[in-house]
Amino acid sequence: MKIPYSKQDQYVYTALRFFSLVVVCLLIAIIFQLFMASKLAFDEFGLSFVTDDFWNPVDDEFGALAFIFGTVVTSILALLIAGPVSVFVAIYTNEFLPKKIASVLGLFVELIAAIPSIVFGLWGLYYLAPFVKNFLAPFLKKYLGFLPFFQGSSFGIGILTAAIILAIMIIPTITSVCREVFKSIPNLRKEAALGLGATKYEMVKIAILKPSFSGIMGALVLGLGRALGETMAVAMVIGNNPVISSSLFSAGATMASVMANEYAEADSELHLSALCYVGLLLFVVTFFVNLMARTIVWNNSRKSKR
Amino acid sequence: MKISRKRALKNYFFYTCLILSSIVVIIPLFMVFFFLLQKGGSSLSLDFFFNNPKPVGEIGGGMKHAILGSFYMVGLGSLIAVPLGLVCGVYLSEFGKGKIASLLRFTIDLLTGVPSIVVGIFAYLIFVVSMKSFSAIAGAFALSIIILPIVTRTTEEILKLIPKHVKEAGLALGLPRWKVIVFIVVKGSRSSLMTGIILAISRAAGETAPLLFTAFGSMYLSYSPDEPMASLPVQIYNYAISPYDDWQKQAWAGAFTLIIIVLGLNLFARFYFVRKDIYRSIKKLFTRQTKD
Amino acid sequence: MTRQLLIITTVVLSLNASAILKLNGAGASFPYAIYSKWISEYSKSQEKVQINYQSIGSGGGIRQLIKQTVDFAASDAPMREKDKKKAAWPVLHVPTVLGAVVVAYNGKSIGNDLNIDGQVLADIFLGKITKWNDQAIKKLNPKRNLPDQEILVVRRADSSGTTSVFASYLADVSEEWKSKVGVGKSLRWPTGIGAKGNEGVTALVKQTEYAIGYIDLAHAKKNGIYTVNLKNGAGEYIKATVESISASAESFKTSGDDFTVSVINQKTKGAYPISAFTYFLLPLKKEKDQKISEVQNFFKWSLTKGQDFAAPLYYAPLPMNVRKAVVKKLDSL
Numbered sequence: 001m002k003i004p005y006s007k008q009d010q011y012v013y014t015a016l017r018f019f020s021l022v023v024v025c026l027l028i029a030i031i032f033q034l035f036m037a038s039k040l041a042f043d044e045f046g047l048s049f050v051t052d053d054f055w056n057p058v059d060d061e062f063g064a065l066a067f068i069f070g071t072v073v074t075s076i077l078a079l080l081i082a083g084p085v086s087v088f089v090a091i092y093t094n095e096f097l098p099k100k101i102a103s104v105l106g107l108f109v110e111l112i113a114a115i116p117s118i119v120f121g122l123w124g125l126y127y128l129a130p131f132v133k134n135f136l137a138p139f140l141k142k143y144l145g146f147l148p149f150f151q152g153s154s155f156g157i158g159i160l161t162a163a164i165i166l167a168i169m170i171i172p173t174i175t176s177v178c179r180e181v182f183k184s185i186p187n188l189r190k191e192a193a194l195g196l197g198a199t200k201y202e203m204v205k206i207a208i209l210k211p212s213f214s215g216i217m218g219a220l221v222l223g224l225g226r227a228l229g230e231t232m233a234v235a236m237v238i239g240n241n242p243v244i245s246s247s248l249f250s251a252g253a254t255m256a257s258v259m260a261n262e263y264a265e266a267d268s269e270l271h272l273s274a275l276c277y278v279g280l281l282l283f284v285v286t287f288f289v290n291l292m293a294r295t296i297v298w299n300n301s302r303k304s305k306r
Numbered sequence: 307m308k309i310s311r312k313r314a315l316k317n318y319f320f321y322t323c324l325i326l327s328s329i330v331v332i333i334p335l336f337m338v339f340f341f342l343l344q345k346g347g348s349s350l351s352l353d354f355f356f357n358n359p360k361p362v363g364e365i366g367g368g369m370k371h372a373i374l375g376s377f378y379m380v381g382l383g384s385l386i387a388v389p390l391g392l393v394c395g396v397y398l399s400e401f402g403k404g405k406i407a408s409l410l411r412f413t414i415d416l417l418t419g420v421p422s423i424v425v426g427i428f429a430y431l432i433f434v435v436s437m438k439s440f441s442a443i444a445g446a447f448a449l450s451i452i453i454l455p456i457v458t459r460t461t462e463e464i465l466k467l468i469p470k471h472v473k474e475a476g477l478a479l480g481l482p483r484w485k486v487i488v489f490i491v492v493k494g495s496r497s498s499l500m501t502g503i504i505l506a507i508s509r510a511a512g513e514t515a516p517l518l519f520t521a522f523g524s525m526y527l528s529y530s531p532d533e534p535m536a537s538l539p540v541q542i543y544n545y546a547i548s549p550y551d552d553w554q555k556q557a558w559a560g561a562f563t564l565i566i567i568v569l570g571l572n573l574f575a576r577f578y579f580v581r582k583d584i585y586r587s588i589k590k591l592f593t594r595q596t597k598d
Numbered sequence: 599m600t601r602q603l604l605i606i607t608t609v610v611l612s613l614n615a616s617a618i619l620k621l622n623g624a625g626a627s628f629p630y631a632i633y634s635k636w637i638s639e640y641s642k643s644q645e646k647v648q649i650n651y652q653s654i655g656s657g658g659g660i661r662q663l664i665k666q667t668v669d670f671a672a673s674d675a676p677m678r679e680k681d682k683k684k685a686a687w688p689v690l691h692v693p694t695v696l697g698a699v700v701v702a703y704n705g706k707s708i709g710n711d712l713n714i715d716g717q718v719l720a721d722i723f724l725g726k727i728t729k730w731n732d733q734a735i736k737k738l739n740p741k742r743n744l745p746d747q748e749i750l751v752v753r754r755a756d757s758s759g760t761t762s763v764f765a766s767y768l769a770d771v772s773e774e775w776k777s778k779v780g781v782g783k784s785l786r787w788p789t790g791i792g793a794k795g796n797e798g799v800t801a802l803v804k805q806t807e808y809a810i811g812y813i814d815l816a817h818a819k820k821n822g823i824y825t826v827n828l829k830n831g832a833g834e835y836i837k838a839t840v841e842s843i844s845a846s847a848e849s850f851k852t853s854g855d856d857f858t859v860s861v862i863n864q865k866t867k868g869a870y871p872i873s874a875f876t877y878f879l880l881p882l883k884k885e886k887d888q889k890i891s892e893v894q895n896f897f898k899w900s901l902t903k904g905q906d907f908a909a910p911l912y913y914a915p916l917p918m919n920v921r922k923a924v925v926k927k928l929d930s931l
Contacts, residue, residue, distance in 0.1 A: 012483075016394075027416060057783070058779070058785055108331075125802075177459075186469065197309075199317040225455070228419040232543075282419070522622070534622060544630060
């Protein structure tokens, strides 16, 4: 029996749609489960959970604002560090280094992704935290101390350290995806740009960065996703103090880290439920951050079409 | 041709940024590597790979059960997630305009940000509570949720970038669209797709939180999917936070092993897939066509 | 050929599986090392029983016991009344070893073995005493040259039985602590920075001069960190050692089945004040099955022969009176 091509395509299309719906259902199931688990806290605190910034398991009083703040600040900071670095590394390995060295460097970068987060956490605690305390923090304070971000004293662990660890952890994701994206740009374009007398920098700007903007954004979103959801490593180095402070040296706490810290030991129903509520809120935060990224991509593509 | 000073300066600045970034990126990796070797190198021996764990104070304990357990669960997890992720990625890049596609894209975006502990809790509620037993299946399921969005997203980004004329050439030959996708688009970018898959698998291999409440961990070697199973990250976690030197050493050695395994996987994938490029797969397609 | 092989291996595997009784336990991470030692030693004599203990946290262990996903659980703190009601069977708390909370600090100029009493300790962790040369500390250590330095309080960030024991001691000695902070596995701390796990607090105290924190005995001993001599109920300043911790349970008296008695701040001579039992939780099912009786056998073994393995790992063994009482109870089941 022979099925006509158009029918074949139809079947494949239907199958693809089916699998996509399976994945969508998976997400719905996760959200539903989380919602059921957090119902108790939702009934108790309602939406004020989002705007309150105290967290007191002894008296069963919970509010998540400080965690939301910590998550957003550390993730964005991590992205600000990791984004440019990753793009630079991707360009350098793809366009400038000889192929063999490039693939070795690329391999090394991808290896970073394989380091378990507990190892990152402990390394951060033993090595990065003292470095931040003894060198980075005094340095920043000396030259940028007039900014509110770099005031107060640093004990090594805190928001800044957590952001650096996160940045290191998301670099491999962003770099690898960027490399693949850049690789697919036809050589013709680069040669055309160089042929017109562009410097290498201008060539990269015109022929690589511009056409792959959406791909870079995709890579960043992927990295951001990991930063938002990272638990163990952040929990080890952030200081876990649910406070909102403008200084990056101060201790903070993130939504994922509080779940990792307290879920295993929580024994009151409300506490457990509040932790699940935090997990649910993380979805909302992720949603808005992604929405932001998508809007940027959309605006940009519209601009470039003009 | 003369380049204005401003342009030249910008160019130099750009070069510096590139080189500096590349150096900065490698430093933490080497520091972690050094840290692991320094602390755990002494317990890396054959015993470590061929023995099951021993309590504190007894020499010769290893992580055989955890290494095999990790392979088992990551393998099982990718068996579910990689095909599904590829399919979803293809759907997004090739038919990514409709409502379902935007819904899926949105889903994937959210899934990438799910903290691993939430994934663990979810798999726990679905599998462990209903089966009344911790199981390797639950662990593999949790890992597959971690792998899925990464594979989908990388697949989408990579396939999107395949030049249109390649696909059009295939379509012009009168091939059905799915054949063009499978044999030209996907096959041609296999090595790039592998990068995404390896990236996803390496991340899943290092996760502790989703396994703690699902696969649970075990002190024994086990192959049955409905029983608790050990895994490297959980074992590393348990040992790393203990105060005893020999366990700590084992934890670092375990982490080192994990990295080496991922390195091996990576190298294997590269050597296996890198040589076959897009034209070759097209050529193959034609030969197959004539045989029909 | 391969198929036959496969069949044979499956048969062998399933035979194996049916012959061995597999027991799963989950809970506290503090006693993980001693429990895995016990399991390993016990299984040398009992080849048909395979016990698997995983440290997923006390709260997690209790939840698993309620959800019936494990055969036994372990916890640093006794179950709450609410949780007991949720369990399908009554639960027996079996004390296994004693643990202690050690107050560790960093400061070369201060020297080891600083004398501290409960009130001062509470005031430090309440943020009321902020300098090392505070009059209150000087009074307890008249001969020492205390530096004019800020005290950095390091505390646990994750929920933990260690925190709960520490807080119940502080609540016992300080009214202010009781009313302002209270007792729990995670607290709303008035001061200090949080580190994850005993290992996190240890690392931070070690790295930061003039820091103070609380950790378990094994971490303190293994890291050569300075520790405080704490004033006990009898008015002596006691250093935390395996012996002084064991001593805190010597005055222990059983009230029937209940072994969930606090041994904090005892008046016994030579007893370290911040000690606590850690427990196995045994579900007392009505219909006895093989699994439960094997679990009981294991518990009995750990309370008799097993106790000798505790001290080398820096866990304090139970004093004889407690061992006898618990074994008697286990025998009566």
